[in-house]
Amino acid sequence: MAKKYLIVLAQEHFEFRIPELESVAGIFKKRLLDIWDKQLIDHSLSNHVDESLQIQNEDDEKMSIHNYFNQYDTPYILLHNVSEQDVKNIMSRTILAKNAYEIWGYGKTYNDMKKSILEFPEDAKKSCFNSSFCIRVKACGRKMSIPEQIKIIDSLEDVLPFEGEVDLKSPENEFHVIEDYGAHKGKKFSGDPHYIYFGRLIADGQRNLLQSYSVKTRKFIGNTSMDAGLSFIMSNVAKVKPGDYVCDPFVGTGSLLIAAARHGGFVTGGDINYNILHARGKSSRVGAGYRDKDETIKDSLKQYELQNKYLDVMVQDNASNAWRSPLNMCHGIFDAIITDPPYGIRERCRKVGKNKEVATSANEPTIHYPEQTAYHLDQVFIDLLTFAARTLVPGGRLVYWLPIYRPEYSDDIIPRHPNLKLLYNCEQPLKRETSRRLLVMEKCEKEIADCQTNGASFNSDAHRGHNAFRNKYFKTK
Numbered sequence: 001m002a003k004k005y006l007i008v009l010a011q012e013h014f015e016f017r018i019p020e021l022e023s024v025a026g027i028f029k030k031r032l033l034d035i036w037d038k039q040l041i042d043h044s045l046s047n048h049v050d051e052s053l054q055i056q057n058e059d060d061e062k063m064s065i066h067n068y069f070n071q072y073d074t075p076y077i078l079l080h081n082v083s084e085q086d087v088k089n090i091m092s093r094t095i096l097a098k099n100a101y102e103i104w105g106y107g108k109t110y111n112d113m114k115k116s117i118l119e120f121p122e123d124a125k126k127s128c129f130n131s132s133f134c135i136r137v138k139a140c141g142r143k144m145s146i147p148e149q150i151k152i153i154d155s156l157e158d159v160l161p162f163e164g165e166v167d168l169k170s171p172e173n174e175f176h177v178i179e180d181y182g183a184h185k186g187k188k189f190s191g192d193p194h195y196i197y198f199g200r201l202i203a204d205g206q207r208n209l210l211q212s213y214s215v216k217t218r219k220f221i222g223n224t225s226m227d228a229g230l231s232f233i234m235s236n237v238a239k240v241k242p243g244d245y246v247c248d249p250f251v252g253t254g255s256l257l258i259a260a261a262r263h264g265g266f267v268t269g270g271d272i273n274y275n276i277l278h279a280r281g282k283s284s285r286v287g288a289g290y291r292d293k294d295e296t297i298k299d300s301l302k303q304y305e306l307q308n309k310y311l312d313v314m315v316q317d318n319a320s321n322a323w324r325s326p327l328n329m330c331h332g333i334f335d336a337i338i339t340d341p342p343y344g345i346r347e348r349c350r351k352v353g354k355n356k357e358v359a360t361s362a363n364e365p366t367i368h369y370p371e372q373t374a375y376h377l378d379q380v381f382i383d384l385l386t387f388a389a390r391t392l393v394p395g396g397r398l399v400y401w402l403p404i405y406r407p408e409y410s411d412d413i414i415p416r417h418p419n420l421k422l423l424y425n426c427e428q429p430l431k432r433e434t435s436r437r438l439l440v441m442e443k444c445e446k447e448i449a450d451c452q453t454n455g456a457s458f459n460s461d462a463h464r465g466h467n468a469f470r471n472k473y474f475k476t477k
């Protein structure tokens, strides 16, 4: 019997879970489509009749993974055609998968599950029977009392002749009975489970990084610093690998670069705000006064022993950044661009420019501070796509957030560029009428040369004009 592995996903950022898993599997040269065992989806759909989720043909299959997980909202995904090492590789990167199990048995009832455990290869089981172990019972959406759990564990004794010591603290093997109650959507369940699995825990995901990289424990933060979880998810969907060259053109306090550096990328970026990149001005921490000298991106990387991944950051305006070399020297230099552009809500959206023509005189001071002018959001995104289409390597990914006014949203407004293919578009609600969407685009292998400088388009009324999105944001609930 070929082995199967169960991955239990976190019950948060629902729309981001499959894009993250698919991208992380891609880093290790696995296609989620090839390793995803549809046995569970078939089973779930037969319990939960929803025509729109049925797989009609091979072409629907890819969409169906996303539809199924977005709509059916299950935390369980079964993998096959993979080795234990493949699964461990995936778990070594993912934030949105909690645990992975080698499945010994599963079924609609406890009896079916026990029969299936008996069919699991004897030699694979035997090696575990003499080691220390513990068994726990888990149910997503249901709390189970200790006596209930003990009853279930005792009922497995006839198919699991463990001889090793029970060790609840650090067992050599930890086994879980997992009760699946179907679509979750935050509901609490009672009654019988729809499905039950028994598996050996083989790896945890990287959720411990949410604590160890929390912005709360970081010295250098700003009022728009991206939280650690989303930063790692962005770096994962960007498929950042060791040795990659990664850029954030709106770098701020560098949270996204920290995640990319942790994944092995060499990081660089730019920001128009001199103070933020040079540890000047007031700290965003309440009552902290002026920034200390070590409130820099380089020092933040040092905090995590990642300073060897730091290239440098530049004070520059993304509308006219230093990588726009007229000689095309910066063509195809970045493996990934991950960024959170300004929305004009908590930080100003400005670019270098003149508000009015001022006559110059021969006595002008030698130090010149460039004047800044309004930077309309639609132009911010057009410039970003133009920048990415030029500077990404073929197959490199651009990952960024787009603020959305929900009443006026349709997929048609998503910024486009002929040389960038949209892969994912995942929503994170902010308020009832506003949200932001994480957009993941990949540079086409064969690019259209004519479109390099003027191919980007973005037609959205909500983003056009000075402070257009800001005004909507503050008027909405």
Ligand SMILES: C[S@@+](CC[C@H](N)C(=O)[O-])C[C@H]1O[C@@H](n2cnc3c(N)ncnc32)[C@H](O)[C@@H]1O
Residues within 6 Å of the ligand: 222, 224, 225, 226, 249, 250, 251, 252, 253, 254, 255, 256, 270, 271, 272, 273, 276, 316, 317, 318, 319, 339, 340, 341, 342, 343, 347, 348, 349, 350, 351, 352, 375
């Ligand atoms: C949403 S914040 C990015 C926050 C960042 N991800 C972090 O974790 O700190 C947007 C950043 O864009 C910068 N910015 C605004 N206009 C810019 C421009 N024209 N060129 C480059 N950076 C700009 C702002 O100074 C701000 O730091």
